[in-house]
Structures are given as C-alpha cells and as structure tokens.
Amino acid sequence: MGIIADFELDVRGQCCPYPLIRTKEAMDDMESEEILLVIANENMTPQNITTWAKKTGNMMIAVEENGGIFNIYIRKA
Numbered sequence: 576m577g578i579i580a581d582f583e584l585d586v587r588g589q590c591c592p593y594p595l596i597r598t599k600e601a602m603d604d605m606e607s608e609e610i611l612l613v614i615a616n617e618n619m620t621p622q623n624i625t626t627w628a629k630k631t632g633n634m635m636i637a638v639e640e641n642g643g644i645f646n647i648y649i650r651k652a
Contacts, residue, residue: 578636578648580612581605587616587644594620595627598649602633605651610636613647621645 584601586594594615601611613624621638624647628635636648 578610578612580648581609583612583614585614586620587614589615590617591619591623595623598624599627602649602651607651609651611649611651613645613649615645615647616643621647624649 582601582605584597586597589597594613594617598611598613601613605611613620615621621640625635625638627633628649632652634650634652636650637646638648639646
C-alpha cells in the first residue's frame with residue numbers, strides 16, 4: 576500500500592484488551608500527524624482500534640490482513 580509509518584508496535588500474541596492499551600500508550604507519546612503501524616494477529620484488534628480511533632478523533636488510515644496478521648495504520652489527531 577505504500578504507507579510509511581513513523582512508529583511500529585508489534586502486539587502479536589497479545590489478546591484483548593492489551594493491543595488497544597498498548598496502542599493508546601504508543602499514540603500518547605506521538606506528535607500530531609504521525610502514523611503508527613500496529614501489527615496484530617487477534618481478530619478483534621482491528622475493530623477495537625477502529626472504534627477507539629473514532630472516539631478519540633484519531634484517523635484510521637488502513638487495515639491490511641495477510642495470513643491472519645493485521646497491519647493497522649493510525650494517524651494521530
């Protein structure tokens with residue numbers, strides 16, 4: 576897809592709610608407009624992060640799935 580992330584967070588092997596908690600912590604340390612790539616393998620993680628992003632005003636850019644691994648791109652508001 577060609578999205579260049581400023582930061583990468585690998586939460587593979589972690590189950591809900593830890594991927595979302597770690598995503599929030601990572602985003603708290605980022606500057607506005609920076610992009611975080613979250614790599615996850617739990618099916619609920621993309622949906623949970625999408626819901627959280629809408630509530631917090633952050634922008635969900637894309638979710639890519641390949642072989643059960645999700646690449647979730649979020650831009651900080």
